[in-house]
Amino acid sequence: MSTFGQMLISIEMTLNEIIKLTKGRLVCGDSKLNYMLKFAFASDLMSDVLTIDTDNLLLITGLTNLQTIRTAEMSDIQTVLFVRNKKVSQDMIDLANESDIALIECPSSMYKTCGELYKAGLPYVF
Amino acid sequence: MFFNMQLTYEIAGGDFGKAGYASSEIKKVLKKLNLDLRIIKKIAVALYEAEVNIVAHAYRGSLTVEIDTVKISVKAQDEGPGIADIDQAMTEGFSTASAQVREMGFGAGMGLPNIKKNADELNISSEVGKGTELEIITYLK
Ligand SMILES: Nc1ncnc2c1ncn2[C@@H]1O[C@H](COP(=O)(O)OP(=O)(O)OP(=O)(O)O)[C@@H](O)[C@H]1O
Numbered sequence: 234m235s236t237f238g239q240m241l242i243s244i245e246m247t248l249n250e251i252i253k254l255t256k257g258r259l260v261c262g263d264s265k266l267n268y269m270l271k272f273a274f275a276s277d278l279m280s281d282v283l284t285i286d287t288d289n290l291l292l293i294t295g296l297t298n299l300q301t302i303r304t305a306e307m308s309d310i311q312t313v314l315f316v317r318n319k320k321v322s323q324d325m326i327d328l329a330n331e332s333d334i335a336l337i338e339c340p341s342s343m344y345k346t347c348g349e350l351y352k353a354g355l356p357y358v359f
Numbered sequence: 360m361f362f363n364m365q366l367t368y369e370i371a372g373g374d375f376g377k378a379g380y381a382s383s384e385i386k387k388v389l390k391k392l393n394l395d396l397r398i399i400k401k402i403a404v405a406l407y408e409a410e411v412n413i414v415a416h417a418y419r420g421s422l423t424v425e426i427d428t429v430k431i432s433v434k435a436q437d438e439g440p441g442i443a444d445i446d447q448a449m450t451e452g453f454s455t456a457s458a459q460v461r462e463m464g465f466g467a468g469m470g471l472p473n474i475k476k477n478a479d480e481l482n483i484s485s486e487v488g489k490g491t492e493l494e495i496i497t498y499l500k
C-alpha cells in the first residue's frame with residue numbers, strides 16, 4: 234500500500250520481518266516467526282478488534298492486560314504487537330502460549346509503528 | 360444420528376481476571392468436535408461478548424451451550440440491572456460502561472450489535488432490576 238506515483242503496492246510479510254521493521258522483541262511464540270501477515274489492525278479497544286473478521290491479521294495495541302490475549306484467542310488472531318514500550322505480564326505470556334499466540338514488544342508509539350508498517354506495504358483492513 | 364451435548368459455566372460479575380475463561384473452554388470443545396473454523400470463530404466471538412457483558416454489567420450469571428446436529432444454541436443469563444431499552448442497547452456506540460470497564464478495553468457499545476452480526480438468530484429478553492437473557496443461535500448448515 235505504499236504509493237509510488239499512482240501505483241499501489243500491498244506486501245505480505247512474515248512476523249520476523251515485522252519484528253525487524255518495528256525494532257520489536259519477540260516475547261513468546263518462536264514457532265510463529267515465519268507466519269505470514271496479510272493485514273494489520275491497530276486499536277486499544279477490544280470491542281473494536283472483535284468486529285474484525287480477517288485472517289492472517291497483525292493486531293497492534295497498547296492495551297496490556299489478559300483481555301487483549303483473550304480477544305486475540307477468540308478472534309483467531311495469532312500475532313499481537315504491543316507499542317509504547319508496554320511490558321506484557323507473565324499471566325499474559327502463559328495464556329498466549331496456551332493459545333499459540335506470538336507476542337511482540339516494541340519501543341515506538343502506535344503512530345510510528347503503524348507508519349513504518351504502512352510505509353513498508355502491509356495492508357489495512359479498512 | 361442423534362447428538363446432543365450441553366455445557367454450563369458460571370460467570371462472576373466484575374471479575375475481569377476471569378472474563379473469557381468460559382468462552383475459551385467452550386471454544387476448545389467446539390474445536391474438538393471438528394466444526395467449521397468460521398462457525399467456531401463466530402460463536403466464540405459472540406460467547407465472549409456475552410460473557411464480558413455479564414462481567415461488565417451484571418452481578419452474576421451463566422453461559423449455557425447446547426450443541427446438536429443442526430445448531431448451536433447459547434444462553435447467556437444473568438442477575439443484574441437488566442436493560443430498560445433493548446433497541447437503544449442494540450445501537451452501535453451506545454454504552455453505559457464504567458470507567459473501569461473502559462480501562463479494560465471495553466465499553467465501545469459494539470458488543471450486542473457484534474453478537475447479532477455473528478449469529479443467525481439473537482433473542483434478548485430483560486427485566487429491569489432482575490436480569491437479562493440472551494439466546495444466540497447458529498445453524499451448522
Ligand atoms: N447483561 C447486561 N446487563 C445489563 N445491561 C447490559 C447487559 N448487556 C448489555 N447491557 C447494556 O447495553 C449496553 C450496550 O451493550 P454492548 O455490549 O453493545 O456495549 P458495551 O458492553 O457497553 O461495550 P462493548 O461491548 O463495546 O465493550 C451496555 O453499555 C449496557 O448498558
Ligand SMILES: [Mg+2]
Binds near residue numbers: 408411412465471
Ligand atoms: Mg459489551
